[in-house]
Amino acid sequence: MRKLLATGAIALAALATGAVAIAAGTTEPPPQRKWHFQGPFGTYDRAAAQRGYQVYHDVCAACHSLQLLAYRNLMELGLTENQVKDLIKDITVPDLNDDGQPIDRPARLSDRFKKPFPNQAAAAAANNGKAPPDLSVIVKARADGPNYLHGLLTGYVPYDKLTPEQIKEFAVTKDDNFNKYFPGHKIAMAPPLADDKVAYTDGTKSTLDQQSSDVVEFLAWASEPHMEDRKRTGVRVVLFLLALAGFMYAVKRMVWSDKH
Template structure:
């Protein structure tokens, strides 16, 4: 029993320091290290900063949605972020969706809260054709689909460099090949596929200082916008994370109390035998 309690005590510090367990992407000299950032949703008690996530949705809606789908989300899911039913109805109604009526005819109608987020392109081929050959990926799970995803997307959005302005020295520091060329329609990003012929992304810088004016008046510089949209994308990728953490904490608490109780019982039962 003492062993069990010792195990419980051993688990506690693990709970407090999960950040140290997260993988560091840029180790081994493979491209620049990601920007250091702490997010509200990290750690065993982390939660999504609702205000940031709502602002992040505004950025997705006003900027990213022109190219990126988020097909796993429905408008009504936004109520989890604290938006009212009326606000969600309004957001959905602003979107025109394709549907089929009772007679089997193609129609367009205003969106409803139960509709999935509208896709900007009918299919992947069309998306690629409109974007110089590189289709913008669906963003529903992007934060889970990349190593250290939140920090990666946060860095990527701020990782654009004007290639023409790089000195030969800087180019060498990136490890670029002698015959490196940035083709038309490609942009140089410090965090995208590093390598001799790497760093080429088919997405123009989507955000810059002041790109979106926030409804709530928050300062709209690039780092704030990047953090907000990442908070929204992290929530989208794992909307039940908070429940999961809460359950985990309860289970550990229960086990600690139960272990204590069992120890007390053991002492009582064996008291006369000693």
């Protein structure tokens, strides 16, 4: 029995090692970037996050929801109430009238971000059987989330740029979307962004890399909108503990001074 268990354990370890080796050998890690919000003193680049909201609104919102955010939360990005109202003036959301009948009405600041589909089944039916994920906490839900998302958005390779070895190894056809940073490389989502896909209102040059960076900044904020408050609190706590440690050391010296 012990021999059987040992053999099984060895087999499982070999299988796991092989799987890791295959994954490591076929999936290229995304480039590592320095993000404004990283580190103990990092903060959100609000100008970038505002542009990122524009990318989300113009491109991503057609398929992906942001269920945990309300429109009023956009004021935390440095926008005024009137600016947010202007951003959502053309958005209508489902509601009920006084008679309980379904209607569409203009979005209010208190409304959560409008879902692109009425339910998961409709979302899956419109996207080849798989509903697009909600993006509310996507940056926190993925390992190395910011770099992974940026790599995913910029990592598409056109079919005519693939090598014959890649086409053969991953069974890629002209109808597939090949992404060098996506596990398995074939991804259902077509390239969502491209140069000049979004016309920035602040005049920033709208390159693929710029759009990807901005929407990652916005989604990082969406995943943890209170990060800056948490970091400020942490700094205050550390400073308080350092001061307390110094005070306690001084008290100890005073109390025990006659014993030395």
